[in-house]
Amino acid sequence: MFNEFFAQLPTVRDRAIVSTSVSSGARAAEMLSMRPCGVQVDTHTIEVIGKGRREYQPVRTSPDSLMWISLYLGDRPGGFGPADPLWLTLRGQPRPMTYWSLRQVLERANTALGTNITFHDLRHTYAYRLAADPTLLITDVQELMRHASLSTTQVYLRTRMENLVERLLAHYARPPAPPPRPAAGYDPADLAVLFGQDTVTGPDA
Structure with a gap:
């Protein structure tokens, strides 16, 4: 769904905004606080005023989002100073974007697809992507999400139904593990008696 949504975004600016949000978990208010001087390509970070x-x-983001920001800055109307607001409107006289104009970036794609994706959804997507990475610890996810409490991070670690079904089907598809073989020097019959698996019958049993 995200790929379809991203394809609907009509401008480089809009793609830079959405790519940065989904790659950093930045909230809408944090996106509006961004400045050109806070975009650090060498460290893969952006600077925002957090909640x-x-x-x-500094907040980590992806090389892909930094590429879109660079493309946007290369074509940004009216020039800019390093401490100016990063995101500007495209219609009429360029001016800093507001929460309403930022929301309109998503609404245009939502209208085309019949969806209702919000910036909070993009933050959730970022969190789920982190949680699905087996190389990241839950404390890593907490740090990247900038959560004060680990319990807040755990909300994003709940298994989604499609993932649960996929893993369950994979479990059933795996062949059962072979029974363990006794180490050299042990009589299998003696081990069977020892573990209550003796099946010897008859008068001498």
Whole structure:
């Protein structure tokens, strides 16, 4: 669904916004706080004013999102200073985007697809992608999501039904493990008696 949604975005700016959001987990308000000077290609970070904060903090993002930001800055209307707001409107006189204009970036694609994707959904997608990576610890996900409490991060670790069914089918498809073989020097008959598996019958049993 995300790939279809991304394909509906008509401008480089819109693709830069959505790519950055889904690659960093940045909230809408945090996206609006971005400045050109906070885009650090060498460290794969952007700077945002996080929830409950007053100062800028670095946030990891993907090389793909940085590519879209670079394309956008190369064609950004009106030039810019390093501390200016990063995202500008495209119609009429360029001006800093508001929450409403940022939301319209998603609404155009939502209208085309009949979906209702929000920036919070993009943050959820980012979290689920992190949680699905077997090389990342839950504390890594907490740090990348910038959660103060680990219990908040655990909300994103709940198994989705399609993943549960897929793993269950894979479980049933695997052949059963072969029974263990006794080590050299042990009589299988003696081991059967020892573990209550003796099947010897008759008068001498």
